[in-house]
Amino acid sequence: MDWIMVVQVLDSTLRLATPLLFACLAGLISERAGVFDIGLEGKMLAAAFMAAAIAYATGNVWLGVASAIVASVGISLLHGVAAITFRGNQLISGVAINFLAAGLTVVIAQNWFSQGGRTPSLSGGGRMPRLDLPFADALRDVPVLGPIYSGILSGHALLVYIAFLCVPATWFLLFRTRFGLRLRAVGENPAAVDTAGISVVGLRYGAVAIGGVLCGLAGAYLSTGLSAGFVQEMTAGRGFIALAAMIFAKWRPWHAMGAVLLFGFLEAVANRFQSIEILGVGLPVQAMQALPYILTVVILAGFVGKAIPPRAVGTPYVKEH
Amino acid sequence: MTALKPLALSASALALTVGMAQADSPALIFDLGGKFDKSFNEAAYNGAERWREETGGSYREIEMQSAAQRVQFARRMAEAGSNPIVVMGFQNAPTLEEVAPDYPDTSFVLVDAVVDLPNVRSVIFAEHEGSFLVGMLAAMASETDTISFVGGMEIPLITAFACGYAQGARAVNPDIEIIVNYTGSTPEAWNDPVRGSEIASGQISQGSDVVFAAAGGTGLGVLQTAEDEGVFSIGVDSNQNHLHPGSVLTSMLKLVDQAVYDAFTEGPDMETGVVLMDLASDGVGYAVDEHNEHLISAEMSEAVEEARAAIISGELTVHDYRTDSTCPAF
Numbered sequence: 026m027d028w029i030m031v032v033q034v035l036d037s038t039l040r041l042a043t044p045l046l047f048a049c050l051a052g053l054i055s056e057r058a059g060v061f062d063i064g065l066e067g068k069m070l071a072a073a074f075m076a077a078a079i080a081y082a083t084g085n086v087w088l089g090v091a092s093a094i095v096a097s098v099g100i101s102l103l104h105g106v107a108a109i110t111f112r113g114n115q116l117i118s119g120v121a122i123n124f125l126a127a128g129l130t131v132v133i134a135q136n137w138f139s140q141g142g143r144t145p146s147l148s149g150g151g152r153m154p155r156l157d158l159p160f161a162d163a164l165r166d167v168p169v170l171g172p173i174y175s176g177i178l179s180g181h182a183l184l185v186y187i188a189f190l191c192v193p194a195t196w197f198l199l200f201r202t203r204f205g206l207r208l209r210a211v212g213e214n215p216a217a218v219d220t221a222g223i224s225v226v227g228l229r230y231g232a233v234a235i236g237g238v239l240c241g242l243a244g245a246y247l248s249t250g251l252s253a254g255f256v257q258e259m260t261a262g263r264g265f266i267a268l269a270a271m272i273f274a275k276w277r278p279w280h281a282m283g284a285v286l287l288f289g290f291l292e293a294v295a296n297r298f299q300s301i302e303i304l305g306v307g308l309p310v311q312a313m314q315a316l317p318y319i320l321t322v323v324i325l326a327g328f329v330g331k332a333i334p335p336r337a338v339g340t341p342y343v344k345e346h
Numbered sequence: 347m348t349a350l351k352p353l354a355l356s357a358s359a360l361a362l363t364v365g366m367a368q369a370d371s372p373a374l375i376f377d378l379g380g381k382f383d384k385s386f387n388e389a390a391y392n393g394a395e396r397w398r399e400e401t402g403g404s405y406r407e408i409e410m411q412s413a414a415q416r417v418q419f420a421r422r423m424a425e426a427g428s429n430p431i432v433v434m435g436f437q438n439a440p441t442l443e444e445v446a447p448d449y450p451d452t453s454f455v456l457v458d459a460v461v462d463l464p465n466v467r468s469v470i471f472a473e474h475e476g477s478f479l480v481g482m483l484a485a486m487a488s489e490t491d492t493i494s495f496v497g498g499m500e501i502p503l504i505t506a507f508a509c510g511y512a513q514g515a516r517a518v519n520p521d522i523e524i525i526v527n528y529t530g531s532t533p534e535a536w537n538d539p540v541r542g543s544e545i546a547s548g549q550i551s552q553g554s555d556v557v558f559a560a561a562g563g564t565g566l567g568v569l570q571t572a573e574d575e576g577v578f579s580i581g582v583d584s585n586q587n588h589l590h591p592g593s594v595l596t597s598m599l600k601l602v603d604q605a606v607y608d609a610f611t612e613g614p615d616m617e618t619g620v621v622l623m624d625l626a627s628d629g630v631g632y633a634v635d636e637h638n639e640h641l642i643s644a645e646m647s648e649a650v651e652e653a654r655a656a657i658i659s660g661e662l663t664v665h666d667y668r669t670d671s672t673c674p675a676f
Contacts, residue, residue: 033551037544141382143563146570146589252539253570256563257380261534261541296527296541297548310500311531 032176034293039177039185040251042289044069044260046188047243048267049274049281050195051236057199057276058232059212059337063119064104065240066264067126072097072244074130077144077255078137080151086249089151090184094241100126101237102230109229112341123264131257142257144248153182153250182250184242191239195278208232212335215342225342269321272332291317372397372610373406373428375419377435379536379562381409385583386562386602390434390457392584393603397610405610413533416441424449429614430467432457432606436503442466453616455609457602458503460620467618469605473503473598474510475657476630477558478664479650480580480598481514483632484556485522486646487578487595494525494554496545496568498536498561502668504528507560507582507598509667512675517653524675525549529564539567546571546579556580556595569594578641581633591637599631626658 048065055062072093080089100122107118131142138144161179165171199205208228210218215225247263248255266288274280295313325332374394376387394405406428408419420441423431429452433442436459446454446463453465460468484493495511497504512524527545529535542564546557550571557572558580559565565582566589572579573593581587581597588594601623609616623629632650634642656662667673 029551033548037548041540041544141380141388143382146566247540252543252567254539254566256537256539256566258534258537259539261538292541293544296545310528314528314531 028172030297032172034290034297035177036180037293037296038286038290039181040289041292042285043181043185043188044243044247044251044263045267045270045285045288046282047184047191047239047246048264049270049285050191050278051239051243052268052271053274053276053278053281054195054199054208054232054239055236056271056338057212057335058208058229059215059335059340059342060105060108060229060233061115061119061339062104062233062236063116063268064100064122064126064264065236065267066260066262067119067123068097068100068237068240069244069247069264070123070130070258070260071100071126072241073248073259074134074144074244074255076245077147077248078134080147080249081144081254084150086147086151086153089249090242090245093245094238097241097244098234098237101233101240105230105233108341109226109233112343115339115341127258130255134255134257144255147249147253151249152253153184153246155180156183156186182246184246184250187242188246189282192278192282199278204231209335211342212337215337216345219342219344225344229342266317266321269325272334273324273329275329275332276335288317288321291320370427370429370614371403371405372613373408373423373426373431374606375423375431375433375438376407376409377437378410378413378533381407383563384566384586384589385581386458386600387434389584389600389602390432390606393606394432394610396603397607401611403610413437417444420445420454421448424452429453430455430609430612430616432609434458434602436501453614453618455605455616457605463618465618467609467616467621469609469621469623471600471602471630472622472624472664472666473600473630474506474513474664474666475625476598476600476632477507477510477560478514478517478657479625479632479654480558480596481511481516482518482650482653483514483596483642483646484511484558484578484580485515485518486649487641488519488522488556490553490555491519491521492523492525492553493556494527494546494549494552494558496542496549496557496559496561496565497526497528498564499531500528502671504560505673506667507558509673509675510664511558512673513664514653516675518649523553525552525554526676529561536562536564538564539570542567543571547575550575550577558582558598560598585633585635587633587635587637592641594638595641596638597633599633601629601631604629625654 052062075096076089076093079092107113108115158179161175165175211228270284273284432455439459546568555577559568560582569579573590578595
């Protein structure tokens with residue numbers, strides 16, 4: 026394992042962590058406000074489809090991203106109507122969203138493109154361009170700094186940088202603004218918020234909608250940045266990995282970034298090192314591929330300590346009369 | 347919540363559309379990955395469509411959504427009176443072992459695996475022979491003397507592709523470096539282009555300039571990345587040369603469409619037993635068309651045709667990984 030390979034694995038880590046990070050922050054904001062968000066997977070999937078479909082139709086990837094956000098927020102609001110307004114079971118509504126997205130994306134894709142539930146491959150302006158950070162070329166040969174800056178940090182799609190900027194933004198929103206204070210309060214003790222004359226329903230809708238925007242970005246990055254087009258079930262469980270990362274991070278934004286980087290790193294390692302020998306013992310491919318999941322269990326069961334969710338998460342707020 | 351339920355139900359009902367046809371018509375059951383995977387299942391669909399156009403007949407078809415539906419769908423087709431029933435995919439071998447004995451008057455065709463029952467025809471392909479030829483092409487096209495392989499899952503069938511590929515490459519250049527990776531160990535491994543793309547870019551950064559994908563829908567990500575990075579790729583099962591003209595060097599063909607067409611044409615009274623589709627019977631091969639003919643030089647095609655003739659005549663034997671789970675070229 027040489028230095029160049031380390032750079033490549035870390036480069037790949039950033040790419041693979043990006044959709045997880047968006048989804049993880051989406052779940053975090055929603056659950057901080059007291060609404061379970063099992064539907065991350067479904068929202069990402071719907072967004073991935075819309076991004077690819079619109080980017081293909083218009084040849085403009087940013088229109089695709091915009092429609093991905095619209096689709097994802099739309100589904101979030103559906104979740105909101107079921108779980109907040111009608112006080113349905115939040116978990117079941119989320120599961121229904123996952124099924125709805127899995128079925129609808131394929132049916133609509135088949136109807137629009139007749140390619141068996143996939144969109145045609147994107148090319149040119151339909152794909153997310155990769156950005157080179159300033160001075161990336163000039164710094165390439167500088168020792169240590171060069172590979173880190175030019176090799177790992179530079180050359181990703183815009184959404185990768187946005188994802189990592191969302192971490193301090195989320196932290197600021199939750200812990201340094203009035204909206205954030207109220208949002209957290211509504212997840213802990215909605216009755217107190219209501220007593221103060223602030224709308225519990227309004228705050229929860231707001232949180233769910235922000236989650237929708239973030240899931241929209243996650244899906245758009247999957248289908249237009251990481252690959253070139255939508256195929257059925259392309260989220261491949263990433264929404265659930267994001268949920269695991271959220272619990273691992275105990276609903277805190279900076280820790281969430283650490284958690285998704287760990288999961289992204291494990292996936293990158295599993296992709297890259299499949300037939301390696303460690304201390305003279307050849308590891309089978311399957312062991313490497315199972316590693317992220319095994320570690321998820323180990324981390325969640327052993328190392329995370331007590332993960333206490335926001336107290337009011339999962340319970341619809343019923344106003345006292 | 348109550349408002350959502352019918353929506354979710356209708357979505358899943360829509361996903362399970364069954365083609366309408368009368369009893370006694372043939373039926374085709376696609377494997378996971380779906381009818382339009384641009385690969386294995388789509389080849390079967392094309393074969394069935396060719397039969398329909400030529401004979402004017404009709405057939406039933408069904409797409410599986412999860413592994414739990416294997417037995418259920420096979421029974422449903424048999425109960426409905428379809429005959430013969432073509433079932434795609436090696437993972438359906440246990441399905442037919444369970445279902446076929448209950449319907450002794452129905453002929454079943456299993457593509458890609460062997461089930462030893464009196465009313466089952468098992469169609470298997472000599473993937474190692476076809477992969478040998480594309481391996482030769484890959485080694486001749488490579489300038490970095492490094493080529494790679496992306497398989498869907500590490501199972502004997504897919505490893506047989508990798509092994510044939512490696513043998514072909516070594517036949518041209520004994521010192522060539524061959525990187526072999528697999529996408530996963532769950533059914534999602536066949537439908538994760540994002541991971542396919544990451545694996546391919548990893549291989550390319552290790553020097554590979556020809557990437558062979560045998561991974562269903564995941565392969566689409568591999569082919570895309572190969573084009574983005576300016577290297578060659580090799581498609582699988584169906585002719586995938588048209589997906590990225592100029593970047594797809596060739597495709598390892600499995601004439602699945604022919605197998606389905608033959609089964610439909612022969613009808614319920616077909617001969618059962620094992621049918622081997624190999625180079626000699628034109629059951630496997632490599633694709634040359636207008637999209638890639640400029641990539642294959644006269645020298646290359648001469649060498650490959652020579653090897654092809656040698657394999658058919660028995661002068662050259664390609665080792666099949668499935669016989670003893672070893673590969674001389676790894």
